[in-house]
Every structure is written in structure tokens, then in C-alpha cells.
Amino acid sequence: MTASGIGGSSTVCPDEPDTAPVAAGSPGQGTRVVAEARWPEAGDDGPAPGVPGFVSSQFAPVVVAAAERCLGRGYGIAGVPAGLRTAIVLVSASGDRTSAEHVRATVEAGGRIGPLFFFQSVPNSVAGHLAARWGLRGPVVCLSPTGDPYAEGTAEADLLRYDGDADEVLLILIEQAPDASTEAVAVLLGGEGRP
Amino acid sequence: MAEPRVTQLTGVHAVSALGRGAEAQIAGVLAGVPAFGAVRRFDTAARRVTVAATLPEVGTLADELAAAIEAACRAAGLAGAQRDQCGLLLAVHGGPAPGAGPTPGALAGQLAAACGLSGHTRVYTSACVSASTAVADAAALIARGDVDRVVVAAGYLVEPDQFALFDAGRALAVDGAVRPFSAHRRGLLLGDGVAAVVLESGDGRRGVEPLATVVGWGRAGDAFHPCQPDPTGTGLARAVDAALRRAALPPQAVGYVNANATGTPQSDAAEAAALRRALGAHAARVPVSSTKSVHGHALEASGLLELVVTALALRHGELPVNAGWLAPDEACPLDVITDHPRPATTTHALTLNSAFGGANTALLVGAP
Numbered sequence: 001m002t003a004s005g006i007g008g009s010s011t012v013c014p015d016e017p018d019t020a021p022v023a024a025g026s027p028g029q030g031t032r033v034v035a036e037a038r039w040p041e042a043g044d045d046g047p048a049p050g051v052p053g054f055v056s057s058q059f060a061p062v063v064v065a066a067a068e069r070c071l072g073r074g075y076g077i078a079g080v081p082a083g084l085r086t087a088i089v090l091v092s093a094s095g096d097r098t099s100a101e102h103v104r105a106t107v108e109a110g111g112r113i114g115p116l117f118f119f120q121s122v123p124n125s126v127a128g129h130l131a132a133r134w135g136l137r138g139p140v141v142c143l144s145p146t147g148d149p150y151a152e153g154t155a156e157a158d159l160l161r162y163d164g165d166a167d168e169v170l171l172i173l174i175e176q177a178p179d180a181s182t183e184a185v186a187v188l189l190g191g192e193g194r195p
Numbered sequence: 196m197a198e199p200r201v202t203q204l205t206g207v208h209a210v211s212a213l214g215r216g217a218e219a220q221i222a223g224v225l226a227g228v229p230a231f232g233a234v235r236r237f238d239t240a241a242r243r244v245t246v247a248a249t250l251p252e253v254g255t256l257a258d259e260l261a262a263a264i265e266a267a268c269r270a271a272g273l274a275g276a277q278r279d280q281c282g283l284l285l286a287v288h289g290g291p292a293p294g295a296g297p298t299p300g301a302l303a304g305q306l307a308a309a310c311g312l313s314g315h316t317r318v319y320t321s322a323c324v325s326a327s328t329a330v331a332d333a334a335a336l337i338a339r340g341d342v343d344r345v346v347v348a349a350g351y352l353v354e355p356d357q358f359a360l361f362d363a364g365r366a367l368a369v370d371g372a373v374r375p376f377s378a379h380r381r382g383l384l385l386g387d388g389v390a391a392v393v394l395e396s397g398d399g400r401r402g403v404e405p406l407a408t409v410v411g412w413g414r415a416g417d418a419f420h421p422c423q424p425d426p427t428g429t430g431l432a433r434a435v436d437a438a439l440r441r442a443a444l445p446p447q448a449v450g451y452v453n454a455n456a457t458g459t460p461q462s463d464a465a466e467a468a469a470l471r472r473a474l475g476a477h478a479a480r481v482p483v484s485s486t487k488s489v490h491g492h493a494l495e496a497s498g499l500l501e502l503v504v505t506a507l508a509l510r511h512g513e514l515p516v517n518a519g520w521l522a523p524d525e526a527c528p529l530d531v532i533t534d535h536p537r538p539a540t541t542t543h544a545l546t547l548n549s550a551f552g553g554a555n556t557a558l559l560v561g562a563p
Contacts (some may be wrong), residue, residue, distance in 0.1 A: 163335040
């Protein structure tokens with residue numbers, strides 16, 4: 001499985017599960033890909049730039065790098081049009097594995113954790129960082145995939161748009177494997193009317 | 196255009212430090228005695244705060260979730276055939292599982308298989324709005340006609356990693372009490388919470404008497420800060436607006452609010468601002484409490500535990516107490532239920548949740 005429909009292979013692809021995800025499939029009728037981006041892309045050497053308030057892990061930097069590249073391609077320098085509600089759907093099986101493993105090891109050793117790890121302990125936090133910088137006023141939804149992450153993310157995006165809480169959706173797929181670099185895909189989904 | 200399908204709550208089950216079963220929850224929140232005590236499940240010697248609301252005997256999260264789903268399905272009268280094609284939306288903490296535990300995605304598959312739910316699965320890891328977002332999505336899936344029946348389950352059992360993180364972030368109440376909307380509130384305390392509910396389209400084909408209906412729901416973002424709430428409450432107010440709009444009800448129809456209020460100074464004030472923004476002058480008159488003051492904050496499961504409590508309060512006819520109250524805070528000009536439960540004279544109640552990332556949800560519950 002790859003992040004189908006957006007080209008190329010990716011590590012954002014957990015093993016196939018025992019059960020099917022809700023409404024798996026491509027973006028629904030009426031939904032179109034407005035923009036897409038990855039981290040890394042050609043020319044991206046070295047780690048993603050740091051994000052203020054986030055430490056130790058490449059999870060937040062890679063999410064922000066892919067997402068801001070996608071938002072820039074979708075909305076340009078003018079930013080999000082007034083009145084548009086853009087949701088964030090972040091799909092990740094691993095979550096911020098680096099931070100979680102640091103916390104677990106520190107706790108098991110009887111130590112104290114730095115307070116910044118509290119603020120980055122859930123994927124909502126980096127989504128909130130993006131929402132604040134770009135004025136994304138739609139829902140924030142984080143999923144751990146039970147099947148194809150892209151299909152699950154687009155199904156959730158379709159539901160939020162159909163249901164009326166979002167006009168457009170920034171879908172982010174990110175995985176941190178223990179022995180591979182952190183990678184992310186971001187897709188801005190929109191379209192006329194309800195999907 | 197056809198009328199949207201109504202979502203009914205036909206079976207519920209919940210477990211917290213208040214006890215096992217839905218009735219234990221409503222009895223506990225009406226008694227209003229906080230369930231916080233010294234944590235004995237793991238070592239807290241290195242922490243500033245050492246209390247939480249925990250069950251004395253508890254199984255693994257997977258076992259507790261399986262038991263809750265089974266109990267909710269039985270309460271809804273779902274036999275084997277009726278569980279066929281029934282989906283499972285699960286709300287749990289994301290990321291690597293502790294020890295040899297299953298990943299969230301694998302856990303959902305195992306739970307569905309164990310409980311005979313052969314429909315689709317989805318796992319929500321949106322911090323403290325995980326479960327409430329799952330309920331909103333379930334209602335939307337039913338309303339859209341995708342499914343007739345969905346089980347939503349959620350669980351958090353107090354464990355050392357999240358406890359240490361909340362302690363490090365100075366989010367826990369150093370005075371050992373949760374005091375939502377009160378002057379001198381010092382923060383939140385964690386609590387066990389495992390819950391499951393069966394949501395069904397209200398077409399009456401099964402002839403089951405519902406406990407409540409989910410008549411409206413809303414989800415909206417603050418676009419303000421990674422972790423702090425928008426002090427104007429604009430995002431949460433938009434979630435409430437959306438819930439009322441879906442239900443085609445005015446603010447005056449809301450007769451009780453089970454608030455998100457965690458006992459955190461800035462968050463409770465932001466929620467009060469949101470209620471004023473969404474409900475107008477009615478915000479000062481509607482009875483409000485936060486049952487987290489009694490059962491603690493169950494993180495990813497909080498929205499489902501609080502939905503169960505809110506639905507049962509409407510059914511029972513009494514509104515839960517906001518425990519830990521010391522004195523009014525001018526930043527929270529609300530009609531907070533202190534001292535004793537109040538008679539419920541309403542048919543509609545809001546249950547609200549907010550999370551890191553500026554994520555907000557509102558669920559509007561109706562008496563059947």
C-alpha cells in the first residue's frame with residue numbers, strides 16, 4: 001500500500017489490518033485535490049527545520065514542513081480565504097514515536113520529564129500550531145489507521161465536508177519508523193459543494 | 196430532500212472510579228463525592244501530585260474495552276445477527292502501545308472480532324476530543340445513511356507515562372481537588388474511564404426504547420495556539436452553534452451543560468466565554484456542572500463517559516453537582532450547580548469537550 005493517488009511510495013503505510021476501515025476509498029465524488037506536498041521532496045537535504053516549542057523529535061518539524069509546503073501551494077501568499085473553514089485530519093499509526101519512547105524510558109528510570117514533552121504529547125498540538133499560523137478554523141481530527149491511511153483520511157475529510165463542519169481539509173499522513181527517516185505527505189482537499 | 200435520520204442511544208456502559216456500570220456513574224455524579232485518592236497502581240514518588248480517580252481493581256485496557264462493548268451491546272439488545280455490519284469507532288491514546296499491547300489499529304480489530312462487530316472500524320487519537328469526535332462522526336454516518344448502527348467505545352486507564360507528562364506540564368491540581376469554574380481552582384486530576392455506547396438510526400425498526408437521542412453535534416477549531424485555548428471561546432462557541440443548528444433548536448432549548456471544565460484557570464474561563472458567545476444571555480441562566488470534578492479527566496475517553504452521564508441525568512431527572520466549589524470567579528459568570536443536584540426540567544443538554552490543538556466538540560443530547 002502506498003499513499004495512493006498522490007504518487008510515489010511512502011513509509012506512511014502500516015500493515016493491512018484485520019478489518020476494513022470506515023468508508024475506505026478515494027476522495028468522494030465532488031472532492032478534489034487542491035494541492036499536495038511531501039517531506040522530503042527532491043532537494044530536501046538534512047532534517048526538517050525546527051518548530052518553536054517542539055523538541056527532540058522530527059515528528060512536528062516534518063508535519064509542519066509538508067503541511068506548510070502544501071498550504072502554500074494551495075492558498076499562496078494570500079493565505080486562507082476569509083470565511084473558509086479548513087479542517088486538519090492527521091493520520092499516523094506511530095504518532096510521535098521518538099517523544100513517546102523518550103517519555104517511557106525516562107519514567108521507567110524514575111526520572112523527570114521536561115515540560116515541553118507534555119505539550120507535544122498528542123498529535124493535536126502540531127495541528128494546533130498549523131491552525132494558528134494559517135487560520136485553519138475547521139475541526140482537528142487525529143486518526144490511527146486501521147487500514148489504508150490515505151483512504152481513511154479522505155473518508156474522514158469527505159465526512160467533515162459533507163456534514164458541514166469543514167469547507168476544505170488538510171490531510172496529513174506521517175509515520176516514524178524506528179530505523180528510517182520521518183516522512184510525511186500533505187494533501188489539501190476541497191471542491192464545490194458537499195461531497 | 197428526506198429528513199435527516201435521528202440518532203438514538205440504545206445501549207450504554209461505563210466504568211470509572213465511581214464504579215462499574217452506567218448506573219454507578221449516575222449515582223456517583225449525583226452523590227457528588229469526588230473519587231480522587233492516592234495512586235497505588237504505579238510509583239508516584241517523583242511527581243508533584245500523587246492523586247487520581249482510579250478503580251481499585253482493573254483489567255487491561257483491552258479487556259475493559261471488550262467488556263464495555265459487550266455490555267453496551269447487551270443493553271441495546273443486540274444479538275449476534277444484529278452486530279453484523281455494525282461498525283466500531285474507538286477512541287484511545289495513539290502512538291506506540293505500552294509493553295506488548297496491541298497498536299490502536301490492531302486493538303480495534305481485536306475488539307471488533309471479539310464482540311462480533313463485522314462492520315468498519317476507525318480509531319480516533321485526537322486527545323481529549325477523541326470520543327466526542329467519534330460520536331459526532333457516528334451520528335453523521337447514520338444521518339448520511341451510510342450505516343444503521345455504530346458502536347463507539349473509548350478508554351483511558353491512569354498509567355505512569357501520561358501521569359508523568361501532566362505532572363511535568365504542571366497541569367495537575369496540587370491541592371488534590373478539581374474545582375471547575377471556581378475561584379482558587381488549581382488544575383485537573385486524571386481518572387479512569389472506559390465506556391461504550393450503541394448509536395442507531397431512529398427508524399424504530401427494532402422497537403428498542405432509546406435512552407436518549409443525539410440531536411445535534413458540532414466540531415470546530417480555535418486556530419489560536421498549539422496547546423492553549425482561545426480566551427474568547429470562539430472555536431467552542433462555533434461547535435455549539437453547529438450542534439444547535441443541526442438540531443434546529445434555539446439556545447434557550449438547552450437546559451443543562453455538562454461542561455468540559457477541567458478545573459484549569461484559563462480553560463474554564465475560555466469555556467465560560469464560549470457559552471456566553473453561543474448562548475447569549477441564556478448562558479447566565481442555564482445550569483452548568485463539570486462531572487470531571489467527581490470522576491476526573493479520562494482524556495481520550497472523557498467525551499464518552501460524559502455523554503453517558505449526561506444522557507442518564509436527563510433520564511433520571513436530576514442534574515449532577517459541580518464538586519470542589521469554593522467561591523465564584525468573575526471570569527466564569529455561570530449558574531454552576533453547587534452543593535446539591537438540581538431537578539432536571541429540560542429535555543435537552545449539551546456536553547462539551549476541548550483539547551490541545553484548539554479542538555472543540557459539542558454534543559446536544561435529547562431526552563427520548
